[in-house]
Amino acid sequence: MATLSFNPTRIRTPSFKYYNHIPTTSRSPSTILPCTNIPSIYNRNPSKLRRFRPYSVSESSVSIQKEEGVLDDVEGGGEEEDDPTAELSYLDPETDVESISEWELDFCSRPILDVRGKKVWELLVCDNSLSLQYTKYFPNNVINSITLKDAIVNISQELGVPLPEKIRFFRSQMQTIITKACKELGITSIPSKRCLSLLLWLEERYETVYMRHPGFQKGSKPLLALDNPFPMELPENLFGERWAFVQLPYSAIREEVSSLETNFVFGAGLDLDLLGIEIDDKTLIPGLAVASSRAKPLAAWMNGLEVCSIEADTARACLILSVGISTRYVYATYKKSPVTTSEAEAWEAAKKACGGLHFLAIQEDLDSEDCVGFWLLLDLPPPPV
Known part of the structure; x- marks a missing residue:
């Protein structure tokens, strides 16, 4: 299972040279995303989602680039040990x-x-x-x-x-x-x-x-812990019409991220080099595709929310969208059953296998090859301080 390895060569320290597809219902927009049934992701026809491929845990893998620590680079080099009280x-x-x-x-x-x-x-x-x-x-x-x-x-x-x-x-x-x-x-x-x-x-x-640091207090809890509030109801302007668990090979992920600027697509990417992650182009990254006839306005609204992550909450049988600092929305619900629970658990397992990497794509139709909004997301644990 993959774990993230922060690339230490990107950090300066004072001593180193300086310091599906859920069918739409006939109800009002406020009830479209919540669904009554989810077809198995393992049996979904790839041609129906085209570039978004049906998920399979066994196909998803990530190799993490294990950079040598900076301290290892200077070990035996005669340089003085960095001062933890120094400022940068x-x-x-x-x-x-x-x-x-x-x-x-x-x-x-x-x-x-x-x-x-x-x-x-x-x-x-x-x-x-x-x-x-x-x-x-x-x-x-x-x-x-x-x-x-x-x-x-x-x-x-x-x-x-x-x-x-x-x-x-x-x-x-x-x-x-x-x-x-x-x-x-x-x-x-x-x-x-x-x-x-x-x-x-x-x-x-x-x-x-x-x-x-000489004043370090072991076991000291963070003074300002991060919030994780109970999820709220999704605002009506953020509802889509259909959604599906999907996956994309990493090569396609890079294309989508690059298109954010060249094609003026809404969304945000991540600096994977900073993470020290090496991902094969064929590696499948899990994601969520949302389709809407008003895809562009939906993507524009989402673009102003600082989208952070998506979580499949199997206990509540819903998807949780995290935005901003501490805002969490019930993004979609589904009828709880052994099949749907297994699918949601498999999707979460795929994220974990990819070190928390996943994505959100907004399209005019789930069969479309183009996105009008694309966000590359990462589940990160809260900082230790």
């Missing part, structure tokens, strides 16, 4: 600074105590390609929007980059502070769990920095 201010010299228009930001306490016995806070900022990386520690008595606003300006000035157009963040508890600081600087703040680079960087820093 890095900009890739080959990067066009004008291209960095979006930042990912976390401003939260760490499992580290200062000399006063109080938890240290840290500002962590990067862009999605990790071309920009910045860290700074703060005492807990200066945590406010003014401190954050000044820090954002300082990053821009210190690294010589323009203020970003957008800043994404994933902690709902910090929304007021982050939103206020961004608003005063004319920056759009976006609550979103699609802070993939930031989340993986936090996981990496927990092991390589925080655990080695």
